[in-house]
Amino acid sequence: xxxxxxxxxxxxxxxxxxxxxxxxxxxxxxxxxxxxxxxxxxxxxxxxxxxxxxxxxxxxxxxxxxxxxxxxxxxxxxxxxxxxxxxxxxxxxxxxxxxxxxxxxxxxxxxxxxxxxxxxxxxxxxxxxxxxxxxxxxxxxxxxxxxxxxxxxxxxxxxxxxxxxxxxxxxxxxxxxxxxxxxxxxxxxxxxxxxxxxxxxxxxxxxxxxxxxxxxxxxxxxxxxxxxxxxxxxxxxxxxxxxxxxxxxxxxxxxxxxxxxxxxxxxxxxxxxxxxxxxxxxxxxxxxxxxxxxxxxxxxxxxxxxxxxxxxxxxxxxxxxxxxxxxxxxxxxxxxxxxxxxxxxxxxxxxxxxxxxxxxxxxxxxxxxxxxxxxxxxxxxxxxxxxxxxxxxxxxxxxxxxxxxxxxxxxxxxxxxxxxxxxxxxxxxxxxxxxxxxxxxxxxxxxxxxxxxxxxxxxxxxxxxxxxxxxxxxxxxxxxxxxxxxxxxxxxxxxxxxxxxxxxxxxxxxxxxxxxxxxxxxxxxxxxxxxxxxxxxxxxxxxxxxxxxxxxxxxxxxxxxxxxxxxxxxxxxxxxxxxxxxxxxxxxxxxxxxxxxxxxxxxxxxxxxxxxxxxxxxxxxxxxxxxxxxxxxxxxxxxxxxxxxxxxxxxxxxxxxxxxxxxxxxxx
Numbered sequence: 326x327x328x329x330x331x332x333x334x335x336x337x338x339x340x341x342x343x344x345x346x347x348x349x350x351x352x353x354x355x356x357x358x359x360x361x362x363x364x365x366x367x368x369x370x371x372x373x374x375x376x377x378x379x380x381x382x383x384x385x386x387x388x389x390x391x392x393x394x395x396x397x398x399x400x401x402x403x404x405x406x407x408x409x410x411x412x413x414x415x416x417x418x419x420x421x422x423x424x425x426x427x428x429x430x431x432x433x434x435x436x437x438x439x440x441x442x443x444x445x446x447x448x449x450x451x452x453x454x455x456x457x458x459x460x461x462x463x464x465x466x467x468x469x470x471x472x473x474x475x476x477x478x479x480x481x482x483x484x485x486x487x488x489x490x491x492x493x494x495x496x497x498x499x500x501x502x503x504x505x506x507x508x509x510x511x512x513x514x515x516x517x518x519x520x521x522x523x524x525x526x527x528x529x530x531x532x533x534x535x536x537x538x539x540x541x542x543x544x545x546x547x548x549x550x551x552x553x554x555x556x557x558x559x560x561x562x563x564x565x566x567x568x569x570x571x572x573x574x575x576x577x578x579x580x581x582x583x584x585x586x587x588x589x590x591x592x593x594x595x596x597x598x599x600x601x602x603x604x605x606x607x608x609x610x611x612x613x614x615x616x617x618x619x620x621x622x623x624x625x626x627x628x629x630x631x632x633x634x635x636x637x638x639x640x641x642x643x644x645x646x647x648x649x650x651x652x653x654x655x656x657x658x659x660x661x662x663x664x665x666x667x668x669x670x671x672x673x674x675x676x677x678x679x680x681x682x683x684x685x686x687x688x689x690x691x692x693x694x695x696x697x698x699x700x701x702x703x704x705x706x707x708x709x710x711x712x713x714x715x716x717x718x719x720x721x722x723x724x725x726x727x728x729x730x731x732x733x734x735x736x737x738x739x740x741x742x743x744x745x746x747x748x749x750x751x752x753x754x755x756x757x758x759x760x761x762x763x764x765x766x767x768x769x770x771x772x773x774x775x776x777x778x779x780x781x782x783x784x785x786x787x788x789x790x791x792x793x794x795x796x797x798x799x800x801x802x803x804x805x806x807x808x809x810x811x812x813x814x815x816x817x818x819x820x821x822x823x824x825x826x827x828x829x830x831x832x833x834x835x836x837x838x839x840x841x842x843x844x845x846x847x848x849x850x851x852x853x854x855x856x857x858x859x860x861x862x863x864x865x866x867x868x869x870x871x872x873x874x875x876x877x878x879x880x881x882x883x884x885x886x887x888x889x890x891x892x893x894x895x896x897x898x899x900x901x902x903x904x905x906x907x908x909x910x911x912x913x914x915x916x917x918x919x920x921x922x923x924x925x926x927x928x929x930x931x932x933x934x935x936x937x938x939x940x941x942x943x944x945x946x947x948x949x950x951x952x953x954x955x956x957x958x959x960x961x962x963x964x965x966x967x968x969x970x971x972x973x974x975x976x977x978x979x980x981x982x983x984x985x986x987x988x989x990x991x992x993x
Contacts, residue, residue: 400461415450418443448488451480551847553592557854560589593851594866649705650689652679665690665736666743668966669887672733683732684716685709688764691739695748697757702817711812718768718802724900726770731763737879738763744963745952750862751872754822758829759872761814765803765830766837766880770795773905774917775838781912793838800834829869836873837880846944849874853950860954871951878948884937885945885971895933899925934978942971
């Protein structure tokens with residue numbers, strides 16, 4: 326994320342990003358004298374398998390060549406198809422000469438020196454292969470993978486057998502075998518037999534070649550490109566070119582730097598298709614707005630961003646909060662309350678401890694801990710009734726889209742606002758709107774996708790003309806609850822503030838439709854390219870865009886959470902997708918991708934890796950960069966926790982997928 330280009334090319338990002346994207350992994354291997362080198366080598370080994378096992382998009386969004394290290398060049402050689410085919414031929418040659426070498430008569434016919442020469446050549450090739458792999462993957466990379474370790478052992482056995490064979494042959498030629506202190510001749514057949522095992526490595530190499538072809542195919546099919554970033558990169562490089570003294574004088578009559586910078590600003594501000602109507606300044610503001618000649622009159626805010634106060638933790642003791650909510654006190658519940666503001670908060674345990682009412686608990690606690698209830702004068706009973714009514718409208722028979730997920734989203738948003746200090750850069754009413762949006766984001770969710778509703782002509786799809794029917798339904802239910810006087814948490818707001826917060830909530834919830842995923846990602850990424858003219862948190866539009874992305878990230882945060890939580894969410898998502906697949910079959914429709922009950926055991930890991938690597942991880946890389954920019958580059962351990970969780974999950978998914986492929990190749 327530097328200068329005028331952004332690289333989210335996951336196949337090469339981690340190998341070149343040093344310790345920043347592998348901190349969780351570094352803790353396990355930090356005992357070496359060169360930690361940064363160990364991290365780089367280990368991540369290089371892992372990113373190779375990420376690219377080899379599909380699901381990893383080549384998410385490159387810029388042009389121009391990058392410097393490639395010798396380690397990367399040699400890695401590309403070792404992982405190439407021709408190199409692996411060459412090793413297969415060497416292994417087969419070694420295997421054939423094993424039988425020739427086993428028969429003394431054959432050896433005399435062919436020529437003992439020629440046989441030993443071939444074996445010595447094979448041994449040298451194996452040694453060179455070991456050296457190259459050690460250089461690319463390092464000691465950790467060799468011993469981390471079962472196949473690499475097996476290769477290493479067999480290659481050592483091959484070299485030792487050749488050396489002993491040559492030693493025995495020399496002694497026979499010199500007729501001094503009887504004078505040898507140690508007779509290795511009996512060990513040579515055993516060592517040669519070990520070399521036969523290397524033939525099985527052919528299956529591994531063939532599997533590697535197959536994965537290489539598969540990864541290229543998937544890369545072509547799942548190339549995730551953001552054209553806006555490519556366009557901005559071209560324009561920024563054009564500005565650099567035009568700025569050069571020898572070029573500027575030549576082109577200044579045709580185009581100016583100011584013109585190019587204006588184009589960049591229009592793209593970054595997302596005003597490419599917005600009219601720029603110039604009207605007489607003497608016209609009244611409302612008339613100018615009616616004619617499209619200016620922004621709407623600003624709402625007079627009684628709560629300005631300048632009055633944001635430092636966040637203070639909720640002062641009441643845990644047992645008081647638990648009693649206020651009517652829950653039975655327990656040590657587990659008290660400890661869970663203290664964990665609500667952490668990234669590894671276990672919402673599943675909370676659901677079990679609160680009689681399936683996690684949203685009531687988390688929403689009440691967050692409203693007080695962030696100062697929302699006090700600032701907006703929300704009585705506890707009104708807040709409790711609002712949360713209770715909303716939670717009752719969640720369909721908790723859904724395995725995934727239920728009130729447990731809603732509680733997790735609220736906790737994740739609270740983590741962004743508080744621990745990552747986003748509240749320092751936004752207004753209180755924006756904080757309030759984001760908090761409410763996270764509570765209602767999936768209320769009434771039917772456990773199916775918008776595509777399913779449209780394909781089956783569901784009444785919701787008909788009512789909302791197939792345009793985000795589920796998100797519109799969430800808003801309808803939420804504002805229906807808010808219209809009840811005893812649930813109106815907006816009662817203390819003025820009329821303009823109510824209008825503003827309603828607009829914010831609608832914008833936040835409607836933007837959570839997955840069809841807008843790449844639009845949000847592209848817009849925020851474009852803002853983050855150039856920090857001098859890009860993201861400006863003093864502008865309402867930029868803050869709203871950033872908050873939309875944060876809410877969307879909280880919605881799909883499972884792959885960025887600790888592994889145990891990620892797995893539980895994936896299991897629940899699989900169950901919900903199976904139910905949709907069954908419903909599609911019942912209506913005579915083919916099951917959507919990854920939703921066929923008969924194939925879910927085969928596709929679950931693929932869907933997990935695909936969603937994490939193509940959807941979630943690129944979004945969270947953007948979120949992490951936004952949080953860094955917002956903090957002006959200042960270190961933030963809370964942001965690092967997100968990066969560590971993602972890095973650890975990538976490692977585990979790669980290991981599991983590698984083991985699965987190994988088992989598949991062995992079964993062949």
